[in-house]
Amino acid sequence: MMTFITLIARNRLAAFGGVMLLLIVLLVLITPWLPLADPNITETANRLMPPLSDGHPLGTDALGRDILSRLLWGTRISLAVGVAASLVAALIGSMIGIVAGYFGGRTDNTLMRGIDMLMAFPYILLALAIVAVLGPGLMNALYAIAIVNIPFFARNIRGVTVGIAHREFIDAARLSGKGNLRILASEILPNVLPVIVITMSTTVGWMILETAGLSFLGLGAQPPQADLGSMLGEGRKMMLNAPHVATVPGLMIFLVVMSINLLGDGIRDALDPRLKSGALSRPAPFTRIRRRHKPLPDPTNDDALLSVENLQTDFEVGHDTYQAVNGVSFAIQPNECLGLVGESGSGKSVTALSLLGLVASPPGVITDGRVALAGRDLLDLPHGDIRRLRGRDVSYVFQDPLATLHPLFRVGDQLVEAIRQHQPMSRADARTRAVSLLGQVRIPNPAHRAEQYPHELSGGMRQRVGIAMALANDPQLIIADEPTTALDVTVQAQILALIQNLRREKGTAVLFITHDFGVVSQICDRVAVMYAGRIVEIGPTKTILETPRHPYTRRLIDCVPRLGEPDNEPVAIPGLPPAADALPEGCAFAERCDLAEDACRQGNIELIATDTDRQVRCIKPLGIPTPSPQGVTR
Amino acid sequence: MSTPLLDIRGLTRTFGGGRRWFGPDRAGVHAVQGINLDVARGDTLGIVGESGCGKSTLARLLVGLDTPSGGTIHYAGDDLQQLRAQDRHALARRIQYVFQDPLSSLNPRKRIRDILAAPLRYLRGLEGQALEYRLGELMEVVNLRPEFIARYPHEFSGGQAQRIGIARALAADPELLVLDEPVSALDVSIQAQVLQLLRRLKAEFDLTYLFISHDLSVVETISNRIAVMYFGRLIEQAPTRQLFHAPAHPYTRVLLDSAPIPGGPPIKAEEGEAELPDPLSPPPGCAFAPRCPRAQDDCRHTVPPLDNLVAGKDHLAACFHPIEGPWQRIATQSAQER
Numbered sequence: 022m023m024t025f026i027t028l029i030a031r032n033r034l035a036a037f038g039g040v041m042l043l044l045i046v047l048l049v050l051i052t053p054w055l056p057l058a059d060p061n062i063t064e065t066a067n068r069l070m071p072p073l074s075d076g077h078p079l080g081t082d083a084l085g086r087d088i089l090s091r092l093l094w095g096t097r098i099s100l101a102v103g104v105a106a107s108l109v110a111a112l113i114g115s116m117i118g119i120v121a122g123y124f125g126g127r128t129d130n131t132l133m134r135g136i137d138m139l140m141a142f143p144y145i146l147l148a149l150a151i152v153a154v155l156g157p158g159l160m161n162a163l164y165a166i167a168i169v170n171i172p173f174f175a176r177n178i179r180g181v182t183v184g185i186a187h188r189e190f191i192d193a194a195r196l197s198g199k200g201n202l203r204i205l206a207s208e209i210l211p212n213v214l215p216v217i218v219i220t221m222s223t224t225v226g227w228m229i230l231e232t233a234g235l236s237f238l239g240l241g242a243q244p245p246q247a248d249l250g251s252m253l254g255e256g257r258k259m260m261l262n263a264p265h266v267a268t269v270p271g272l273m274i275f276l277v278v279m280s281i282n283l284l285g286d287g288i289r290d291a292l293d294p295r296l297k298s299g300a301l302s303r304p305a306p307f308t309r310i311r312r313r314h315k316p317l318p319d320p321t322n323d324d325a326l327l328s329v330e331n332l333q334t335d336f337e338v339g340h341d342t343y344q345a346v347n348g349v350s351f352a353i354q355p356n357e358c359l360g361l362v363g364e365s366g367s368g369k370s371v372t373a374l375s376l377l378g379l380v381a382s383p384p385g386v387i388t389d390g391r392v393a394l395a396g397r398d399l400l401d402l403p404h405g406d407i408r409r410l411r412g413r414d415v416s417y418v419f420q421d422p423l424a425t426l427h428p429l430f431r432v433g434d435q436l437v438e439a440i441r442q443h444q445p446m447s448r449a450d451a452r453t454r455a456v457s458l459l460g461q462v463r464i465p466n467p468a469h470r471a472e473q474y475p476h477e478l479s480g481g482m483r484q485r486v487g488i489a490m491a492l493a494n495d496p497q498l499i500i501a502d503e504p505t506t507a508l509d510v511t512v513q514a515q516i517l518a519l520i521q522n523l524r525r526e527k528g529t530a531v532l533f534i535t536h537d538f539g540v541v542s543q544i545c546d547r548v549a550v551m552y553a554g555r556i557v558e559i560g561p562t563k564t565i566l567e568t569p570r571h572p573y574t575r576r577l578i579d580c581v582p583r584l585g586e587p588d589n590e591p592v593a594i595p596g597l598p599p600a601a602d603a604l605p606e607g608c609a610f611a612e613r614c615d616l617a618e619d620a621c622r623q624g625n626i627e628l629i630a631t632d633t634d635r636q637v638r639c640i641k642p643l644g645i646p647t648p649s650p651q652g653v654t655r
Numbered sequence: 656m657s658t659p660l661l662d663i664r665g666l667t668r669t670f671g672g673g674r675r676w677f678g679p680d681r682a683g684v685h686a687v688q689g690i691n692l693d694v695a696r697g698d699t700l701g702i703v704g705e706s707g708c709g710k711s712t713l714a715r716l717l718v719g720l721d722t723p724s725g726g727t728i729h730y731a732g733d734d735l736q737q738l739r740a741q742d743r744h745a746l747a748r749r750i751q752y753v754f755q756d757p758l759s760s761l762n763p764r765k766r767i768r769d770i771l772a773a774p775l776r777y778l779r780g781l782e783g784q785a786l787e788y789r790l791g792e793l794m795e796v797v798n799l800r801p802e803f804i805a806r807y808p809h810e811f812s813g814g815q816a817q818r819i820g821i822a823r824a825l826a827a828d829p830e831l832l833v834l835d836e837p838v839s840a841l842d843v844s845i846q847a848q849v850l851q852l853l854r855r856l857k858a859e860f861d862l863t864y865l866f867i868s869h870d871l872s873v874v875e876t877i878s879n880r881i882a883v884m885y886f887g888r889l890i891e892q893a894p895t896r897q898l899f900h901a902p903a904h905p906y907t908r909v910l911l912d913s914a915p916i917p918g919g920p921p922i923k924a925e926e927g928e929a930e931l932p933d934p935l936s937p938p939p940g941c942a943f944a945p946r947c948p949r950a951q952d953d954c955r956h957t958v959p960p961l962d963n964l965v966a967g968k969d970h971l972a973a974c975f976h977p978i979e980g981p982w983q984r985i986a987t988q989s990a991q992e993r
């Protein structure tokens with residue numbers, strides 16, 4: 022609740038609207054106790070007195086009634102009617118929406134057809150027709166405005182309810198013995214309530230305006246009773262000789278509606294979960310880079326295609342800093358496949374995205390390190406150059422191919438775009454190449470598939486298109502972030518075979534991110550194991566799988582059940598990885614490691630070479646009697 | 656042999672379809688088709704198959720979240736639909752469900768206390784002291800600290816959330832747990848923790864498990880029997896060891912051949928489209944025939960029935976030309992498309 026108020030307060034316009042509305046509401050609340058003239062007493066002697074006259078600060082109207090008094094009493098009524106109408110509309114509309122959305126099927130059909138019928142009439146005509154049937158009067162105007170606004174609520178709330186009713190926790194509640202009514206009241210309602218409040222806060226203003234409109238036409242408040250609309254209506258007749266009679270209520274309507282709408286927009290923004298997560302703040306097209314110093318190139322990586330040295334990427338959220346990538350170094354040779362393995366949250370994806378500055382900023386910042394592609398430091402390049410690199414020299418394949426495929430364009434056209442972005446080629450030539458790319462990723466009948474939209478393809482086919490996109494410009498390096506995790510094993514086998522083929526035929530290098538050691542041992546030459554944002558072990562796949570040196574690698578391999586060895590029960594690792602905003606001193610795995618000793622929890626534990634081609638970040642590597650002490654800094 | 660705990664006969668669920676005013680009747684999608692299956696008390700039956708093959712539909716039919724279009728389910732001799740009709744809660748007291756996605760199966764706006772108290776209150780009629788006591792017990796049983804009970808779901812990691820999901824299912828004191836991909840969303844290190852917990856609970860509370868997963872190695876470690884599904888039908892069923900020793904159905908072999916093992920031999924990739932047939936126009940005979948290397952003419956005309964391979968032996972397969980002999984991945988073959 023406090024965060025909600027701070028969110029509103031941070032939005033200046035909304036705060037301004039809120040304060041203004043509060044003042045108006047206070048004023049009309051204390052109106053009965055103010056020393057005001059009776060709003061309905063006519064005094065023809067004092068008719069049409071201008072503002073600032075004696076005893077009538079805002080003057081009098083055609084019948085000599087005090088305008089200030091009428092204004093306050095009238096605002097009181099207009100506000101009350103507007104709010105009451107929106108409460109009624111919200112209550113009935115939301116009820117219809119929730120019931121329709123939850124029960125679905127025939128109930129939904131019947132209810133929503135009724136709502137559609139209401140919506141088929143022009144809005145204001147419908148209100149007029151209702152008043153015409155019920156007869157003029159304030160209450161009837163209230164009903165009319167409420168009724169014409171019901172569809173708006175019903176549709177909005179139904180949409181949200183449908184989304185919630187299909188969530189698994191509703192099934193769980195049903196299995197917990199809750200009946201429909203209980204589920205509606207205790208599971209659905211709390212989740213749609215914010216939406217009801219949002220919808221209401223954005224409509225109240227308009228509903229007050231609509232009530233005023235009906236009164237203006239003489240269909241709402243009946244004389245002598247004043248509301249803002251009827252005052253405006255009466256003032257209209259003497260617009261020329263006594264403009265203040267109409268201007269004063271007009272100004273009040275403006276103030277009321279504006280303040281409510283400003284506040285309403287503020288409430289909507291504050292309650293919108295996307296805003297809280299920062300999803301609506303547009304991230305920059307490149308990750309912010311704020312390196313403390315520029316590392317010099319490491320000469321041992323001279324012939325590497327990609328060399329990453331001491332890469333650090335933080336997420337700065339409020340006052341917290343999440344160290345997602347915490348000094349990662351590795352190199353990939355041309356045509357090599359390096360695996361990056363680790364549990365979720367270990368920083369694999371952020372590492373991959375940091376390479377070409379694709380981490381969203383805010384909140385991401387690259388705070389240290391060097392990323393060199395064929396010797397050029399990418400973190401130093403102007404943005405234009407990086408953009409030209411993306412998709413041409415280095416391309417990405419993601420777990421969800423829909424992340425790169427636009428849902429509304431044919432896959433062939435998207436491939437043509439990708440090709441022409443980096444290569445000067447005629448449309449027809451690019452098209453031929455696109456179809457041949459689809460053929461290369463073993464899509465049957467490629468010419469026909471090129472004409473299809475992403476949603477018409479199965480998950481496996483889509484991932485093939487994703488790989489075809491990545492191949493469009495013959496990149497030197499493909500970064501594949503869990504490309505097969507969402508696929509079935511049989512399809513996974515095909516995608517892995519496809520990647521192997523590409524490496525053989527085109528000499529492409531691959532950075533393959535996965536959490537599955539089985540997949541690693543199928544296609545990676547070398548593997549790097551990540552834990553809490555750091556590489557804890559790196560070396561050739563075969564030797565790491567056979568004789569892991571880091572206790573975490575060992576435990577991680579041991580908790581994978583192995584097909585065909587049912588007696589080999591997986592052994593769990595107790596506990597959880599540390600949070601990225603509270604990394605411990607020393608070894609991040611110490612908490613869960615059964616070999617941990619005091620020395621493990623101190624200083625910075627470096628990655629040390631244990632064999633010619635292997636490195637491990639542990640002071641007591643497995644299978645090594647005495648590790649070289651110079652690798653450990655305290 | 657005593658009556659099985661679950662006795663499923665000809666179970667079918669069709670979605671959509673129906674009569675039309677003009678034109679021919681619309682064809683429905685058979686999500687689950689003619690399934691016959693027995694689950695003995697104390698068994699852990701693993702059900703494997705790829706996405707879209709009907710595993711979750713079967714699970715939802717068993718716990719009463721969905722109603723069959725045909726066939727019967729008997730639970731300890733009683734007809735499940737009658738049981739449901741008599742008492743809305745009868746089923747939920749006996750069969751419970753553990754969801755795949757631990758977080759989305761917990762209402763984000765409810766505390767763990769309320770989530771766990773619901774089944775105790777509505778299914779077991781507990782109140783006051785007894786309810787509090789049982790809540791504490793449940794948290795202990797799934798290894799969660801007692802103070803966690805006042806927290807909201809988003810404060811938990813995936814593995815912890817899945818423990819809460821398991822505790823919710825256990826609250827009603829069921830005899831059968833249907834676990835629908837309970838560890839698929841978890842990291843391997845956490846997956847092993849949850850599997851360990853499930854094993855312990857089964858022994859402690861004499862549970863029977865129906866364990867659904869697409870991951871063969873997980874199913875192998877936890878089940879004593881395995882049933883393989885393809886395109887809505889059961890295509891092979893055997894005791895775990897028998898199945899992995901000598902899988903008879905060509906599809907089971909394809910599955911085993913494509914599963915990567917850490918440090919294991921190279922996997923084999925199928926040629927062509929490794930995908931399920933179009934559910935709106937299924938092939939007339941064996942649904943696997945378009946992908947099957949052994950398919951013959953007879954396969955394309957008649958649906959092969961699920962039968963005992965050798966009379967008297969507990970190994971069933973729905974195939975006209977089953978493969979004999981032990982399974983071994985050919986070590987010389989590499990993961991390359993030829």
Ligand SMILES: Nc1ncnc2c1ncn2[C@@H]1O[C@H](COP(=O)(O)OP(=O)(O)O)[C@@H](O)[C@H]1O
Pocket residue numbers: 336338343344345346363364365366367368369370371372381384601
């Ligand atoms: N947008 C973000 N804001 C704050 N923290 C983030 C964001 N994205 C990722 N993180 C954090 O960065 C760490 C590494 O995440 P990630 O690279 O996605 O892990 P992996 O790919 O290994 O699963 C995690 O602790 C995660 O919570």
Ligand code: SF4
Pocket residue numbers: 571572573608609610611612614615616617618621626638639640641642
């Ligand atoms: S440094 Fe210590 S705590 Fe860390 S993995 Fe090695 S032995 Fe375990």
Ligand code: SF4
Pocket residue numbers: 904905906941942943944945947948949950951954959973974975976977
């Ligand atoms: S019945 Fe025929 S097509 Fe079907 S799996 Fe057996 S051999 Fe293959």
Ligand SMILES: [Mg+2]
Pocket residue numbers: 365366369370503
């Ligand atoms: Mg990731």
